[in-house]
Amino acid sequence: MEAPIRAREILGFTLLSLLFFVCRSSPSHNLLISNAERRIDLSSHIVKVYLTLKVENAGSTPTSEILLAFPPTQVDHLATVEALVTKGKRKKTTIVHLDVKPTELPDAPNETKYFTIYLANPLNSGESTTLEVLYLFTHSLEPFPAEIGQSESQLVFYRDSALILSPYHIKQQTTFLKAPSTKVESFTRVEPTNRAGTEMKYGPYEDRPSYSFSPILIHFENNSPFPVVEELVREVEISHWGNLQVTEQYTLVHGGARHKGVFSRVDYQSRPSLNGVSSLRYLLARLPPRVHSVYYRDEIGNISSSHLRTDSRKSELEIEPRYPLFGGWKATFLIGYGLPLQDFLFESSDDRRYLNFTFGCPLLDTVVDKLTVKVVLPEGSKDPSAVVPFPVEQHFETKYSYLDVVGRTVVVMEKKNLVPVHNSHFQVYYTFKPMFMLAEPLMLTTAFFLFFVACVAYLHIDLSIRK
């Protein structure tokens, strides 16, 4: 166990020295970070990083852009980056969310990726501001050993740098890592390093130049299940008769250490605390209030193990997969529910209608690798457009449902690598004439009318050849 870590460290240090070498050559910025504190929360399988930066403009020109740097391996797993500034003193603090956008820099060393934070007010020369940055990583805990038996607990690696990767000079920085339990097998020491209970403290490190990097590896126990939805298709169907039908198709996998060998039900049932501690027994879905006709099934029928709790503010659906999911086990299922339309459909000022609905996955604490949201607009609606608070891929489809003639427009939005933070609202605007609601009833009426006319005609016509 020790040997690979050692090897990695050596590799890391060579990388570090390389980085130093490279960084020197890049032009320096006017900004510098006087104090940085980073807290990394490793308790669930979504790694949360809270970064507090005190940025100082040491140059002569005001600037409003601050760069965040990430190594390329981390960027692939980066789900979201948020930045905010607290303003005002004490009681009157207001939180201002800042724009964060991925940026390409031509001279990025070692394929470092950047995000730019746009400040609301430019930072004048000599001024400083404090930024709070939150970013989340998915799939960043690597199970080791990669395969475990039923009674073993799940150990994972987490890799990062003891020093914050930044294009700026950092005067002082500290990193705190919080493991879910006190069982930490090993962790890389970059002095000064302290461990207290579940928390490891790296730093404070003084005066590190830009692009400093010092790889660390932490090997610890994380027995929480890793629910990963590999693919989720949410279909929201608007019916102007008063119902909003939501259908969600899940492909769920336990993303933790793979299960190996025997699964013994007797052990699992009689000693639940020792056996299958990291298995996924149930999931909680938070649904909107006033939800009705909820169903939970898969391709072979209803799954009977679910409970729905509703109150006026929210509905909670507790679902159990057909079998407990061990690492690497998969399950597919379908959740569907109806919602009253007036809670989600509104009319905008320019006489258009818009649907206001949540984007992400209603399951708590899950990572969604690929999400497709389909909004099925009623037949006859025109000029659809979607407003989503983050970048998504969009296109349109046509769907034929009950007795449709021209088909319904479907707004399809796709996004990869989602975390619960993405559960924000999005809007789909469209125009719709209520006359179209009558199309199908009229069609049916006509069809029946013609049928009866045909019957009457048949009964009154003598078709015989001879009399």
Added chain:
Amino acid sequence: MAAPETSTAAVPTLHTNNTVRNAFGGVLSFFILLLIGVLAFSIRLFSVIKYESVIHEFDPYFNYRVTQFLTKKGIYDFWNWFDDRTWYPLGRVIGGTVYPGLTLTAGTIWWLLNSLNIPLSVETVCVFTAPIFSAFASWATYLLTKEVKGAGAGLTAAVLLAMVPSYISRSVAGSYDNEAVAIFALIFTFYLYIKTLNTGSLFYATLNSIAYFYMVCSWGGYTFIINLIPMHVLLCIVTGRYSSRLYIAYAPLVVLGTLLAALVPVVGFNAVMTSEHFASFLVFIIIHVVAFVYYIKGILSPKMFKVAVTLVVSVGLAVCCAVIAVLIALVASSPTKGWSGRSLSLLDPTYASKYIPIIASVSEHQPPTWPSYFMDINVLAFLVPAGIIACFLPLTDASSFVVLYIATSVYFSGVMVRLMLVLAPAACITSGIALSEAFDALTGSIKFQLPGVSTDAEVDAGETSSDTTEAQNDEVKAEKPEETSKDRRSKKSKKKEREHVERPSAKAKVKTKAEKKRLLALPLEASAVSLLLLIVLGAFYVVHCVWAAAEAYSAPSIVLTSRSRDGLHVFDDFREAYSWLRHNTDVDDKVASWWDYGYQTTAMANRTVIVDNNTWNNTHIATVGTAMSSPEKAAWEIFHSLDVKYVLVVFGGLVGYPSDDINKFLWMVRIGGGVFPHIKEPDYLRDGQYRIDSQATPTMLNCLMYKLSYYRFVETDGKAYDKVRRTEIGKKYFKLTHFEEVFTTHHWMVRIYKLKAPKNRIRGKTKKSKSKTSSSSSSKTSGTKKKNPWH
């Protein structure tokens, strides 16, 4: 209604009055039929309401899977479908071995709905196919009985059939099996036969062949039709009822029907080559001879005819003897005498249990018990004799057919419990006739005895009250003018003549009827009481049917429920296991289980199975049976040679689910022993008793099935108490060396084991002598020997 009323005012005669009444009766019976359809459909929805919209049991899963394939790939791929997911490594040609009627029907419905942009899933369509067709079946019953005894009997029979428990058991929503559409096809074919017989219309004869074709497509039970109709034709000829109508009803059916039947791949040349169809050809020859004789009789003088007869009979006898001798020789040369095993067991009820354990092992192939008659047809059993008597008053071609139908189906239902389904329509028809006649007689006498009605007005009043109180009674009369008008249209002069003979003109009829009624009238009190009793009987039947539909026959068998103090408890273990297999094993892994679970495994888990419910290859099933009855190592070798990766067993000992593999185990031994003689049934029995407790034989306690079922069972309660067998098991602590448990469901009802990989060869440790079982066993194990010489 306005138009007829004005006409009544204009021409106030009895005739117009009758027209209005007939029109009213027609509308009323139309709505009654509509309600019967709704009743037939909705009484079968208990399973959806109490459980869920899901496919039931075993065979329906296969049909569902085939339908899915059909809707996905289209009809041509369906005919050419070679299924490699089953009977590994043999596979199965689905297109050529399946009765396609049901799947094509559901596929067509699905296609139709989808082309109308009604996006129902294939599963939904499959679930509701059976209830829809039972509504059709009750309408077909109405038509058939109406042909036999008039519309009143027709409506009664349709009501009875709509809720007869025997038919409900096979056609609840989700029971997506061949019988669901086949019963409709059966009744409809009979209806068209009777219709042709009554009208002599070639149009109906052609329709009849098409209906017969649909029946052949749907169910192997079509042989019942192709034997029953010839029997009836023969009966008619023997009793001197030969007519050209009979000829038209029969000859086109045989020619067209056989040609069409041969188009169905699963039947093919069987339609002319097997003994099941032989009777129809024999009668075909006979009817031609008879037709010829009648023709000759018509053109020759009586004297000349006598001479001709003696001449022909003497020559004909000689030829016949020769032909029959050749035929008998041909038939006798084939081992099963040209009959399939299932048909043979119909003729000789002991055949299956003697020779084919697979057929005997299926519970629905057992002879029924008396309670099951009461359960399945209930009060109809008592009404049937009355109906038969009613059929003889008077005996027509049609009613003789009904008598023959009920007689044969009673016999067949006595042989095989599954064929109770064929009895049910016959029982409904005869009971419908009986009830209708009884109501007719009773209400008639009540009307007659009512005080204060003058004799002249009596006839009219009697008729009106019969309209209102007893709609069915009215139908008998309502139907007549309607029929004649139709006949006028189709120009069947012969039929008209017959009608004139049977039914005198309206006035005379009314008069004679009144006379008759006066003679047959029962006392008022007696008829009122009997009427009441009949209604109570009917009510009892309805209550029983609803109970049977709700409680007895609506369980889908893949989901089990039990009521306990703390509410309903659901056992969904089968789907749990299948779902696990589906998502957590490799797509090409092979799963071995007893054949009962084959269809479900392929449909729900989408994994390849060794044997399934099709049971076409006895040896293959025997191989699996042998493996299950062998000790672990030998079983491992058999399974390994079959490329099996997982073994699935069903175990009910923890929760008390009685139809588990341990209870089926003796059949595995029997079927396995039938092919591989080293498996002997007595080895598994202690003093002729099948037991798994400490008294069990060592062979039993060491066989694979015992081990896989009870592996680590003792750790659940410490005593290893089996709730099904109600005993502690014999051997509690043992280890598995060649198998490992990979999944057990929540209530332990399904347990899945994985075959361990073969051990690495260790030099010098190879055993010289193989174990006794494998050396003495079959070619299967020697095949393994070739594959793994180091074992």
